[in-house]
Amino acid sequence: MIKIDTSVIAKRIGESIDKISCEIEPSCLAALNEAYSKEDNPTAKFALQVMTDNARLATAEHRPVCQDTGMVVVFVEIGNNVILTGEVLQKAIDREVEKAYVTLRKSVLDPVSRINTKTNTPAVVHTSIVEGDDVKVEVMLKGFGSENMSKIYMLNPAQGLDEAKRLIVESVRTAASNPCPPVIIGVGLGGTFEKAASMSKHALFRKIGSSNPDPVLDALEKELFDKLNALGIGAQGFGGKTSCLGIFIESYPTHISSLPVAINVLCHCSRADAFVIDGKKEGEICRTL
């Protein structure tokens, strides 16, 4: 068995937070720049100019891209040959989140009392056990202007995929200007209620421009991408050519009685990072994905 201390994972997560709070994920930034070049609606172009100027300024001066530095969402895939040592993973991560958020906005509070935890903790940590000798970590700072626009539906089989497609388009249409478009959409199709929701979040880690390895889902993504951009919402809801930068679908087998569809909405500034901690390597054990 290979031992990896949770503090190693947590520290690297802290470094990710410091970086991505100030830097839009590269494939997202490239898509945003492209949207700016091809836009001819003057109001949308003005918005895209401010958005791309902002991205440059934030990176150059290492200042948060958006004041909503989000809630920290982490997916950790732990190889089955790895033993995690040290503190419990959640505790180790929360310690580093607290440190990283000293200079970021602390937006996390108790849902009943609405009293702020003042540390931006706890992070939302999803763990899974996979085959292998390493630990893969994906980190996202998720803003809630877009999170609030997310939806989940438990469709019946008679409604089928056509209804799922209609609801995906409808949810983006009704969210309209609220989630800071052009948006990025994660879809979870199938599984159970919570599986669909977690897939829809995880899908948001895909790089813009990448293809879905499943050709059927890839075709579905392309069809929906065109439909979403035909909505004419445009940057900040001001109209124009680009309403959606990317749509990514994950699926899982589901029950004969159901078709769960979760739609997770992300704004135009994706703040995400991914890395692997290689349990077998000596020295530099961390590799950015």
Added chain:
Amino acid sequence: MQDVVRLALPFDKKELKTLKVGDRVLLTGEMLVFRDAGHKRLYQSIQEGKQAFEYAGETIYFMGPCPARDGEVLGSAGPTTSCRMDKYTPYMLDHGLCAQIGKGKRSDDCIQAFKRNGGVYFAAIGGAGAVYSKCIEAAEVICFEDLGTEAVRRIKVKDFPAVVAIDTQGNTIYNE
């Protein structure tokens, strides 16, 4: 940036009348800043008959900043989603509020209230927190300090970019 209208705050209502949906503006002057929790508490104070602070003649920017880093007055400072403040907006416009700045569409009740009162709703550019931080020249907490990022602030801005999203005629930039 081309065809941008420069405007000074506090607004002159006559000047607001000349603005049309889609106009790009750069705002310079003072505004109030608060969001969900600040509105909830202000509204409570009004219902209890002891209004916590005055907002007549003011412009409110819906925003909760990041902490300031070196050289900053406030940290990143972009707009938050305005529709969460729709509940309070018609009352406040009917009682002297001049304009609001946020992001995203508003309810029909709000649109009517902007029209009825000759008020304007400006959309700032969501996600552009660093750009807006640079526009802020001064900031002070004036009420509800315990709310942290959601406290009520008065800020002074220079060349703050925004777009007229609801004009005094009740036209809106968001096509539904």
